[in-house]
Amino acid sequence: xxxxxxTGIAAVNYPTGMNLGGDPSQALIHATTSGSFVVSLSxxxxxxxxxxxxxQIAAETLGVAADEIVIDTADxxxxxxxxxxxxxRATHRVGNAVRAAALEARxxxxxxxxxxxxxxxxxxxxxxxxxxxVAGDPRRCIPIAEMASKAQFTYGRTIAGxxxxxxxxxxxxxxxxxxxxxxxxxxxxxxxxxxxxxxTGQVAVLSIRSAYExxxxxxxxxxxxxxxxxxxxGMAHALYETTEPYYPSVEHKPKDFSxxxxxxxxxxxxxxxxxxxxxxxxxxxxxxxxxxxxxxSPIPAIVNAIYHACGVRVDDLPVTPEKILRGLEAx
Amino acid sequence: xxxxxxxxxxxxxxxxxxxQPMATLQSVLRNQLGHTATKEGxxxxxxxxxxxxxxxxxxxxxxxxxxxxxxRRVTTLEGITPIDGLDPIQEAFLESxxxxxxxxxxxxxxxxxxxxxxxPQPGREAIVEAISGNLCRCTGYQPIxxxxxxxxxxxxxxxxxxxxx
Numbered sequence: 238x239x240x241x242x243x244t245g246i247a248a249v250n251y252p253t254g255m256n257l258g259g260d261p262s263q264a265l266i267h268a269t270t271s272g273s274f275v276v277s278l279s280x281x282x283x284x285x286x287x288x289x290x291x292x293q294i295a296a297e298t299l300g301v302a303a304d305e306i307v308i309d310t311a312d313x314x315x316x317x318x319x320x321x322x323x324x325x326r327a328t329h330r331v332g333n334a335v336r337a338a339a340l341e342a343r344x345x346x347x348x349x350x351x352x353x354x355x356x357x358x359x360x361x362x363x364x365x366x367x368x369x370x371v372a373g374d375p376r377r378c379i380p381i382a383e384m385a386s387k388a389q390f391t392y393g394r395t396i397a398g399x400x401x402x403x404x405x406x407x408x409x410x411x412x413x414x415x416x417x418x419x420x421x422x423x424x425x426x427x428x429x430x431x432x433x434x435x436x437t438g439q440v441a442v443l444s445i446r447s448a449y450e451x452x453x454x455x456x457x458x459x460x461x462x463x464x465x466x467x468x469x470x471g472m473a474h475a476l477y478e479t480t481e482p483y484y485p486s487v488e489h490k491p492k493d494f495s496x497x498x499x500x501x502x503x504x505x506x507x508x509x510x511x512x513x514x515x516x517x518x519x520x521x522x523x524x525x526x527x528x529x530x531x532x533x534s535p536i537p538a539i540v541n542a543i544y545h546a547c548g549v550r551v552d553d554l555p556v557t558p559e560k561i562l563r564g565l566e567a568x
Numbered sequence: 569x570x571x572x573x574x575x576x577x578x579x580x581x582x583x584x585x586x587x588q589p590m591a592t593l594q595s596v597l598r599n600q601l602g603h604t605a606t607k608e609g610x611x612x613x614x615x616x617x618x619x620x621x622x623x624x625x626x627x628x629x630x631x632x633x634x635x636x637x638x639x640r641r642v643t644t645l646e647g648i649t650p651i652d653g654l655d656p657i658q659e660a661f662l663e664s665x666x667x668x669x670x671x672x673x674x675x676x677x678x679x680x681x682x683x684x685x686x687x688p689q690p691g692r693e694a695i696v697e698a699i700s701g702n703l704c705r706c707t708g709y710q711p712i713x714x715x716x717x718x719x720x721x722x723x724x725x726x727x728x729x730x731x732x733x
Binding site: 503 | 610613669695700705706707708709711712
């Protein structure tokens with residue numbers, strides 16, 4: 238009886254978005270009279286921070302501060318069409334729609350500013366501090382908030398933009414099965430260290446360390462949040478979670494939340510990651526999706542580490558103490 | 569059964585509610601008193617998202633008949649949130665990204681409040697113990713533990729001494 242340590246490695250190549258029968262997302266943007274910009278969408282923020290990163294993409298494209306953006310989303314009665322938040326698609330596909338809408342709204346803003354400032358639209362720039370000015374002549378300048386109000390009350394114009402991003406349906410080649418379902422791919426590699434107690438079959442995960450390549454990070458803090466939370470969830474899938482512990486038998490099936498086995502903060506391993514940014518050619522500002530993939534590579538890395546530690550290869554999840562003890566007995 | 573009148577102190581104010589016997593404090597807080605920070609997660613004491621303080625102790629309001637708090641002092645997240653700005657614990661959660669969807673956050677903040685009231689400088693083990701009845705499915709707990717350490721440092725003054733933010 239001993240506590241045996243092992244190290245395992247696994248990698249993931251993760252698609253951003255999926256095929257569907259063509260996958261459209263739309264966005265609408267309009268300026269209010271106070272100079273804030275409302276982004277209308279139908280894409281849900283599940284807590285991953287979609288509203289934040291979409292706001293950043295809109296602000297960057299419009300040339301206004303992020304706190305001037307109001308995200309109005311997830312009301313399917315009123316919002317423009319979106320297929321949804323899944324397959325790590327939203328920052329990329331919705332972000333592209335938002336960027337297109339913001340470009341159109343920005344053009345409308347520059348047009349009216351050109352008239353106000355007596356210049357051509359091509360000469361108008363934003364200064365990053367909420368002002369519109371004539372390039373090379375910064376004295377000819379007007380705050381965006383004032384211009385937005387004037388556009389509506391003096392010029393009778395809207396400052397608005399429409400955006401759509403469509404991933405066309407990709408047919409399957411009947412000969413080879415080849416298709417192009419995703420928009421881009423992100424990558425990660427995880428190394429996990431475990432300690433297996435051969436007397437109890439308990440596995441303690443000591444560390445989960447990963448390297449990620451996720452395209453341009455719109456918001457590095459949110460990317461890290463996905464990676465850390467995803468690593469913990471991967472560990473939960475690897476060792477604890479199941480609704481059918483003896484599938485197809487329903488024995489010992491959890492009957493409610495209180496019987497569903499989950500790791501808690503006491504099981505938290507050391508989690509760390511480095512992030513490499515290789516911008517994608519298709520995403521807004523080079524983004525890729527980094528959501529679901531974060532719970533993927535930790536699972537095989539942990540299972541491989543268990544094999545390395547004690548020679549037991551378990552190929553159905555979760556790897557419970559019972560499976561380890563039976564595996565040790567069979568050796 | 570006939571409704572009963574229950575009086576208790578909620579966030580420093582006396583309140584009186586007419587309730588069905590065995591109505592939970594959690595449902596009364598949300599549905600009768602408008603204190604919606606207290607979340608309804610599992611409704612069986614398994615997730616901690618409904619945690620409030622009763623006489624300063626963290627309790628699961630989804631398992632607590634409101635008659636049991638008659639004459640007692642109940643504090644919800646609303647009670648520790650200043651009119652302007654945030655409580656230092658809330659600030660620390662914000663700075664550490666100690667939440668994603670936010671559903672567990674009110675409960676986490678309330679157990680942190682109780683922990684720091686009892687033990688202003690808790691070690692990591694005490695922090696883990698304090699939040700072990702509160703589930704978070706987004707963060708992996710690490711940012712929450714970081715937030716509690718940060719709040720403890722700041723509230724006990726050691727953060728300023730070491731020059732940490």
